[in-house]
Amino acid sequence: MSKPSIGFVGLGAMGFGMATHLVKEGYPVHGFDVFPASVDRFAAAGGIPTSSLEESARDKAFYVCMVASAPQVQSVLFGEGGIVPALPLNATLLLCSTVPATYALSVASELATSRPDIKFIDAPVSGGALRAASGTLSIMAGASDEALSQGQFLLQEMSDANKLYLVPGGVGAGSNMKMVHQVLAGIHILGASEAMGFAARLGLGAVRTAEMIKGSGAWTWMHENRLQRMLEEDWNPGASALTIILKDVGIITTSARQSQFPTPLASTAEQVYLSALLQGYGAVDDSSMVRQYFGEPIMKVEGSESEEDLQLVLDLMEITNLVAAAEAIAFARYLNVDLKQFFTLVSDAAGASRQFMTKGLEMIEGQIGGSETLDAAAARLEKAVQKARDLHCPLHLGNAALGVLYLAKKSGLGGEGSASVVKTFGN
Amino acid sequence: MSKPSIGFVGLGAMGFGMATHLVKEGYPVHGFDVFPASVDRFAAAGGIPTSSLEESARDKAFYVCMVASAPQVQSVLFGEGGIVPALPLNATLLLCSTVPATYALSVASELATSRPDIKFIDAPVSGGALRAASGTLSIMAGASDEALSQGQFLLQEMSDANKLYLVPGGVGAGSNMKMVHQVLAGIHILGASEAMGFAARLGLGAVRTAEMIKGSGAWTWMHENRLQRMLEEDWNPGASALTIILKDVGIITTSARQSQFPTPLASTAEQVYLSALLQGYGAVDDSSMVRQYFGEPIMKVEGSESEEDLQLVLDLMEITNLVAAAEAIAFARYLNVDLKQFFTLVSDAAGASRQFMTKGLEMIEGQIGGSETLDAAAARLEKAVQKARDLHCPLHLGNAALGVLYLAKKSGLGGEGSASVVKTFGN
Structure with a gap:
């Protein structure tokens, strides 16, 4: 036939x-x-x-x-x-x-x-x-x-x-599923640049940092996918133009506003994307966002191999991705998205992160473990954020994530497992 | 003698x-x-x-x-x-x-x-x-x-x-008083640029917009002080270099981290200042921050006089300044700063805003009035933020402020007076 x-x-x-x-x-x-x-x-x-x-x-x-x-x-x-x-x-x-x-x-x-x-x-x-x-x-x-x-x-x-x-x-349910998936993708794309830009400010070699991120709890699919293009500055015509992810993030924040639901990290990422758009990066590959953190090609950085500094980069990404997982899961739950399907889908797609696959599962199942307290997670991120500030390095997502953790502490969640940050988003 | x-x-x-x-x-x-x-x-x-x-x-x-x-x-x-x-x-x-x-x-x-x-x-x-x-x-x-x-x-x-x-x-008490004052100054400096950049994106004439802001509930001392320099692009050598306010905001966010206290708006402003520093604006007058929102001199905009668009700009500033007042007052209270003295000082200094002087007083005295609910304030800001998004205009502070209001709604404060947003910061 x-x-x-x-x-x-x-x-x-x-x-x-x-x-x-x-x-x-x-x-x-x-x-x-x-x-x-x-x-x-x-x-x-x-x-x-x-x-x-x-x-x-x-x-x-x-x-x-x-x-x-x-x-x-x-x-x-x-x-x-x-x-x-x-x-x-x-x-x-x-x-x-x-x-x-x-x-x-x-x-x-x-x-x-x-x-x-x-x-x-x-x-x-x-x-x-x-x-x-x-x-x-x-x-x-x-x-x-x-x-x-x-x-x-x-x-x-x-x-x-x-x-x-x-x-x-x-x-509508298909599009909602895609949208909550893109909460993660939209944050992780900027996160990949934020981690590598911060590493460059710390004087860490780009190639080794990229390898370490990919082999750690800071791993995301976006790191896997974008880091090579970022290292090579292979930006034109752009495998994935900034305007594409910006459009997707716009769907997220617009829908979130219609539901009056807070999406602090996606919203922060959106503002940085809009700034880059104003600077002329619209048609360029989104791995060029590293320029929002470091003014030169990161491959030019002479590689120091400070384990302490590297740990700051890994902590920044891990805890930011933890908060990203909370934001996406809370929003998905609010929209009545099937969370089991969401988990399965994300784990094998562009929104995946090691944090989502471990702590995110705790959040979805409501079985929040005690491996690390929210206080301890905040302390790790705090150290990275302070170091970046001392270096005059912007850390848009890291600061936004830390703000969410501080609000979680205000709600009395500090002593609970770090995945309990999801409760800050209500429901 | x-x-x-x-x-x-x-x-x-x-x-x-x-x-x-x-x-x-x-x-x-x-x-x-x-x-x-x-x-x-x-x-x-x-x-x-x-x-x-x-x-x-x-x-x-x-x-x-x-x-x-x-x-x-x-x-x-x-x-x-x-x-x-x-x-x-x-x-x-x-x-x-x-x-x-x-x-x-x-x-x-x-x-x-x-x-x-x-x-x-x-x-x-x-x-x-x-x-x-x-x-x-x-x-x-x-x-x-x-x-x-x-x-x-x-x-x-x-x-x-x-x-x-x-x-x-x-x-130490003098420096703490200055610091909590600078929470307002540090936010309002960026706010002046955010309002005028958004106005330019809306096609509003700069001179008239500046006058309307100064005569409205969106007024801040910083608008009064910075708008002329912003209009004239009188940026070099800079009456108030970006690095100066960046240093002050760094004191705020570093102290806030030491207290694990959330300062979302000051922190957002800091990240934008750091981005501008990376772009080479460090020694330039801070009214140049308008470039983070609009790529050309705002005086070049042909003045439309849409009252509806102008209202969006005023709403953006009013509600952002309301949240700024809450952030500053909550942090001051946390640091045991004398709030009556703080109020008197700010009202007659560079951190002043119409919102601080009205809604801030309600927050300090714990006498939150019912003139406008938090829900209604959020709705006004929401409209401005959505419009900016449709125009691809970054709105760093407006988005951060809206996120705080949404979190306040999650805590059940939506039906209370808008000044109750201060409760989101704890204490």
Whole structure:
């Protein structure tokens, strides 16, 4: 049986990988992008080029939308000459863009009015361009059972066998799951730069510091993924442009404001990203954020190997990541996200950190252990923050995390296990 | 009766004003500075130049130290060829530099060992170079009664009749009073830039916005003082260099860490100052911080006069200043600072704001009124923060303040008067 034709819009870094992977799997993929050069590149990779949204959608029983933002989605789906009117009866529409859950719901509601026959799946993805191209993304899909039964084969083609998450709760739940995952990703991306910039200020060699972080309790997936580009200053055109994570963090803080929920670390990261945007870093790879902490290439630092200084860097990251885990888990719980699924998903995705996988589990299960008190964790971070201040090194996340720990102490949590910081966020 | 000779070290912007004022009042003032040009300028203004610390101190029954930082104080007082060994028996030593209270106490203790005859007064000042030159500074003096009785005439010469505060608690209490005052100054300096940068992003004309802020509940002394320089971009050499407020804020956050007390807004301001330092703004006037929010001179903005947008700017500043007042008052209370004196002092000094003078009084007196709920205040700030985000404008303080309000809501304070945000800081 021949494979069905698929329409696809949004052939950027991620979308190009996803679409060409489907081509490799034998699907006729009809791709469109506002940049003709992207369409040409797709054609060169075996895709079928189209010259309009309408052409990309006409007679396609399956359609994947992977443009960058909610306003773009709105325009390509419902704008003049858009996708929705051109889709055939009972088509399945996968929205893989990262959008606010409220926006995904508004698409469902607009479809219910204008095209109730269309099966709509809210299916944001995670994993980066390489995993997109190999069909091993993490996908968080929320939809009706009917829509899922029609579209699941296509979700499976694009995702790793273990990383397709059918998120309970229907449309919106997929986007919420992605959003709380991005709380961690958005903090850790800046964290990777904050740790390496602080290390450079301390005079620590970059290569060894990166290795030590990766082998310690300070590990995050973002360190694993970004440090090489940071060391090489391989920033242009940018594997992951600053504007991408900034958009995702904007979804988080905007949703948090709608719920009046505090997200101090994500919010701090956002402000630093906005400052960097103002300085012209928007299109540049987000590993360039290290420049917000250290003015020169960190590879230029003559490597001292002070174990004491290195410990400060590890402590900074460990405790900041602990507070990040608390912020993400508290927000997820508030949004009624399935926490077990959230834990499984994050542990094997771009939001992962050693702290999330250990202390985060304690927070989720409500089984807070006594291995280190909150007081002791605060003391470790405090030492790093003071040292950075003495060196005139900004430490945006470290200071914000320490502030959260001090507020936790004010609430009487100082003597409890460090994971009890999650209680500061309420619920 | 002829006036006594006075020794003076530290002829920078503030010190030069103070020393030349004493000259005008008829005192023989023997001045020293590490920069020979400053000594020459002092001589040209009628001062008596000296060529060493020792010479400036020998036979001087009264000595004023106005160098920039604790390490400098330590060096000029106790270093080789320093002031203390050269002072005559029973001399009175005024330390007017801004230093941590713990450092002022360490000076007292070192004198108790080496020169117990010296009468030591911990007497930091506030008010800027103009008021220094006219002898109308605010001075916060802590010392033994004996030392105060000897030195009070000199404190009176340098201060406004209503602005000499004899702070109860002895040495250290003056520096603590200055420090909690600087919590407000340190936040409001950035706040002035944040408000004007946000206004520029909104397309509001700078001159009119500045006037509206000054005439509203968003007023601060810093707006009054900095906005003209900000509009004119009169930044070099800088009436008040960024490094000065950065040093003061460093004293605050370091002391706060020693007490494990949360100072989220002062800490946020510090991180932005450190970022600007990294960008090369250290020696520049702190009104240049507007560049952290808007990339061009704000006078270039074509003035729209949207009342709705202007209200967002006023709301941003009002609510941020409300939270700043809470942070300063809570920290002052924690440090056992005399709150009535603190209120009187701040209301007539560089840390003043309309919010401090109204809502701050409610916080101090524990008489929190019901004119606006915390929920309603948060909602006003929320609207400004969301608008800034939509414009990609950083809003460091506004976001930090909103985070504090959300945490206050989590503690169940949402329905109380907005001044109850002070309870979030404990005690």
